[in-house]
Amino acid sequence: MTNANPAGTFQKAPLSQKIGYGFGDMSSSMFWKIFTAYLPFFYSTIFGLSLVDATFLMLVTRIWDAVSDPMMGIIADRTQTRWGKYRPYLLWISIPFAVVGVLLFTTPELGYAGKRIWAYVTYIMMMTVYTAINVPYGAMLGVMTADSDEKTVFSSFRMFFAYAGSFIVLAGWEPLCKMFNKMQGIETSVNDPSSWQYAMIVVAVCCFLLFLLCFKMTRETVKSLPKETSVGSDLKTLFRNAPWWILLGGVLFFNLFNAARYTAGPFFFASVIGDGAQLKIFSLEFLFYAGIFFAVGEVANMAGVAMTPWITRKIGKKSTFMYSLILLIVLSSIFFFIPLTSGGYWLMMLMQVVISVITGIVSPLVWSMYADIADYAELKFNTASTGLIFSSSSMAQKFGGAIGGSAVTAILAAVGYSTEAGAVQTETALTWVRALMSFVPAAVAAASLFFITIYPLTTKRMKEIQAELEVRRGAQPSEK
Numbered sequence: 001m002t003n004a005n006p007a008g009t010f011q012k013a014p015l016s017q018k019i020g021y022g023f024g025d026m027s028s029s030m031f032w033k034i035f036t037a038y039l040p041f042f043y044s045t046i047f048g049l050s051l052v053d054a055t056f057l058m059l060v061t062r063i064w065d066a067v068s069d070p071m072m073g074i075i076a077d078r079t080q081t082r083w084g085k086y087r088p089y090l091l092w093i094s095i096p097f098a099v100v101g102v103l104l105f106t107t108p109e110l111g112y113a114g115k116r117i118w119a120y121v122t123y124i125m126m127m128t129v130y131t132a133i134n135v136p137y138g139a140m141l142g143v144m145t146a147d148s149d150e151k152t153v154f155s156s157f158r159m160f161f162a163y164a165g166s167f168i169v170l171a172g173w174e175p176l177c178k179m180f181n182k183m184q185g186i187e188t189s190v191n192d193p194s195s196w197q198y199a200m201i202v203v204a205v206c207c208f209l210l211f212l213l214c215f216k217m218t219r220e221t222v223k224s225l226p227k228e229t230s231v232g233s234d235l236k237t238l239f240r241n242a243p244w245w246i247l248l249g250g251v252l253f254f255n256l257f258n259a260a261r262y263t264a265g266p267f268f269f270a271s272v273i274g275d276g277a278q279l280k281i282f283s284l285e286f287l288f289y290a291g292i293f294f295a296v297g298e299v300a301n302m303a304g305v306a307m308t309p310w311i312t313r314k315i316g317k318k319s320t321f322m323y324s325l326i327l328l329i330v331l332s333s334i335f336f337f338i339p340l341t342s343g344g345y346w347l348m349m350l351m352q353v354v355i356s357v358i359t360g361i362v363s364p365l366v367w368s369m370y371a372d373i374a375d376y377a378e379l380k381f382n383t384a385s386t387g388l389i390f391s392s393s394s395m396a397q398k399f400g401g402a403i404g405g406s407a408v409t410a411i412l413a414a415v416g417y418s419t420e421a422g423a424v425q426t427e428t429a430l431t432w433v434r435a436l437m438s439f440v441p442a443a444v445a446a447a448s449l450f451f452i453t454i455y456p457l458t459t460k461r462m463k464e465i466q467a468e469l470e471v472r473r474g475a476q477p478s479e480k
Contacts, residue, residue: 012150013144013145013150013154013221016217017144017217017218017219018153018154018157019157019161019217020213020214020216020217020218021140021141021144021154021157021158021214021217021218022157022158022160022161022162023161023210023211023213023214023217024090024137024140024158024210024211024214024218025137025158025159025161025162025165026161026162026164026165026210027097027165027206027207027208027210027211027214028130028133028134028137028162028207029162029163029165029166029169030165030166030168030169030203030206030207030210031097031101031130031203031207032130032166033165033166033169033170033262033294033298034169034173034200034203035126036258036259036262036263036405037170037262037263037265037266037290037294038173038266039058039104039405040054040058040263040266040405040408040409041266041267041270042105042196043057043058043119044409044419045419046107046193046196047107047115047119047193048107048112048115049115049116049119050419051409051412051413051417051419052410052413053116054409055406055409055410055413056406057116057119057120057123058123058402058405058406058409059402059403059405059406060120061120061123061124061127061402062127062399062402062405062406063399063402064124064127064128065124065127065128065130065131065402066395066399066402067395068127068128068131069131069135069391069395070235070388070391070395072131072132072135072136072387072391073135073139073385073387073388073389073390073391074231074234074387074388075387076089076135076136076139076387076391077139077234077385077386077387077388079136083215083220084143084219084220085136085139085143085220085387086136086137086139086140086143086220086386086387087136087140087215087218087219087220088136088215089132089133089136089137090133090136090137090211090212090214090215090218091211091212091215093129093132093133093211094133094207094208094211094212094215095208096129096132097129097130097133097204097207097208097211098204098205098207098208099204100122100125100126100129101126101200101203101204101207102197102200102201102204103122103125103126104122104123104125104126104200105196105197105199105200106122106193106197107193107194107196107197131391133211135387135390135391136387137214138367138370138390138391139386139387139389139390139391140218140220141154141155141158141367141368141370141371141390142222142370142371142374142375142386142389142390143220143221143222143223143386144218144219144220144221144222145221145222146222146466146469146470147466148368148371148372148375148462148463148466149309149312149313151367151368151371151372152308152309152312152317152364152365152368153309155308155364155365155366155367155368155371156305156306156308156309156364158364158367159301159305159308159360159363159364159367160302160305160306162363163298163299163301163302163305163360163363164298164302165210166294166295166298166301167295167298167299167302169203170291170294170295170298171291171292171295171298172291173199173291174289174291175291176199176202177192177195177196177199178195180192180194180195180198180199181195233383234383234385234388235388237377237381237383237385238377238385238388238389240381241373241376241377241380241381241389242456243373243376243455243456243457244373244377244389246451246452246454246455246456247366247369247370247373247451247452247455248395249447249448249450249451250321250448250449250451250452250455251366251400251448252399252400252448253400253444253445253447253448253451254325254362254366254400254444254445254448255399255400255404256400256403256404256444257328257332257359257400257404257441257444257445257448258359258400258404259400259403259404259405259408260404260407260408260436260440260441260444261436261437261441262294263404263405263408263409263436264408264433264436264437264440265290265293265294265437266290267408267412267417267433267436268290268433268434268436268437269288269289269290269293270290271417271425271429271430271433272340272430272433272434273288273289273340273345277289277345278342278345279342279345279346279349280342288345288349293348293349293352294352296349296352296353296356297352297353297355297356298356299356300352300353300354300355300356300357300360301356301357301359301360301363302360303357303360304356304357304358304359304360304361304362304363305360305361305363305364307357307360307361308320308360308361308364308365309364311361312365312368316458316459317365317368317369317372317459318452318455318457318458318459320361320362320365321362321365321369321452321455322449322452322453324358324359324361324362325362325445325446325448325449325452326449327354327358328355328358328359328441328442328445329442329445329446329449330442331351331354331355331358332355332438332439332441332442332445333438333439333442334351334438335348335351335355335437335438336434336435336437336438336439338351367390369455369457370389370390371386371390372457372462372465373389373457374386374389374390375462375465375466375469376457376465377389378469379465379468379469379472404444408436411432411436412429412432412433412436415428415429415432416428416429417429417432417433
């Protein structure tokens with residue numbers, strides 16, 4: 001049977017499935033946050049690429065990554081196994097996911113041209129396997145429950161664990177690199193290439209185990225319509241899906257907001273804050289660095305995620321998204337004017353906490369709203385393309401990352417930012433670094449707000465869609 005009972009209400013999924021589903025994005029996010037926060041810095045200051053070459057590398061590879069997402073969605077929609085459509089990819093791709101992640105952070109002893117080739121090959125490989133596991137993982141949300149509110153709960157578990165993984169990896173990355181430095185007798189900095197590789201091995205093993213747990217603890221319980229339509233037909237109906245286009249635009253710019261801040265962060269702390277900055281409270285002092293700044297944000301993200309189901313039940317998904325974006329615009333703009341003092345550092349941390357709570361509230365909405373769009377598509381076009389639709393959210397995330405990451409490094413190159421050790425930055429470069437943490441994210445949040453304002457799938461409309469789909473689907477056997 002589906003998870004709808006004869007009375008038209010829905011049975012709640014067991015807690016173990018929600019936790020298991022969360023483990024999947026905990027794994028993905030550990031990799032993704034390292035890519036977003038540290039990979040541009042790694043390529044330009046450790047691996048040895050110029051800012052211009054690093055910019056083109058990130059742009060080209062992530063565009064390929066985004067374009068490959070719909071391909072993977074189409075493949076996953078047509079997969080049939082005893083484990084379901086989407087779940088088996090968690091098992092099949094987990095080992096390549098871990099291995100290629102280590103290769104990505106490996107610095108070979110090659111000349112400059114050889115390093116460029118290595119960087120392109122390993123980055124493209126990494127984004128390909130990331131797509132192969134993450135697109136089916138995301139699509140699972142559409143077949144684990146038929147209830148829109150329960151999808152939000154699943155999505156909240158997903159994002160809660162995602163931020164938990166991000167906190168662990170961001171807070172631990174630099175100390176982990178330093179530990180491997182110390183083990184090798186290197187006392188200078190965290191920037192030894194081999195230390196970054198060893199740190200990535202630790203992270204990769206954890207990610208592999210988390211994906212295995214996700215596979216073991218989850219089930220596909222909703223059978224959608226059989227996939228009998230052609231690829232061309234699926235793409236045609238997708239392009240005719242107006243809510244999909246609107247949400248795609250909103251999500252693209254929301255992800256660009258996050259990508260710009262994470263990419264600019266290490267440069268902001270290296271040149272604006274500087275080494276040795278301290279957070280002081282009474283007689284205690286704490287080092288103020290990029291990793292702890294973003295790690296605290298991940299904890300705040302988790303708090304925001306926990307609030308999401310309650311807020312959306314009160315005001316709806318669309319209104320929650322809109323009000324959150326308005327707050328992000330205001331708070332990000334204020335960030336530019338915070339002074340570079342001990343008190344200012346605490347204010348930066350406070351702003352990071354509030355901004356991160358808000359982005360934490362929004363993050364589960366994205367996946368839940370795409371699940372709603374999959375239901376809308378099934379009702380309107382009589383076709384089930386859950387994987388293809390969810391791949392578009394992953395595509396928007398990656399386009400946002402590609403545009404945000406490459407735009408940050410391109411701007412830094414254009415304003416004369418120097419990646420040389422000990423370089424003194426110009427006042428223009430420093431102003432732009434601060435703007436990349438404030439006014440630029442505010443502008444892209446405003447663009448996201450435009451799209452979400454015209455999004456048509458309100459709470460009332462989704463209740464109507466669910467009722468009609470329940471009648472159409474009827475009673476169907478579940479997949480074990």
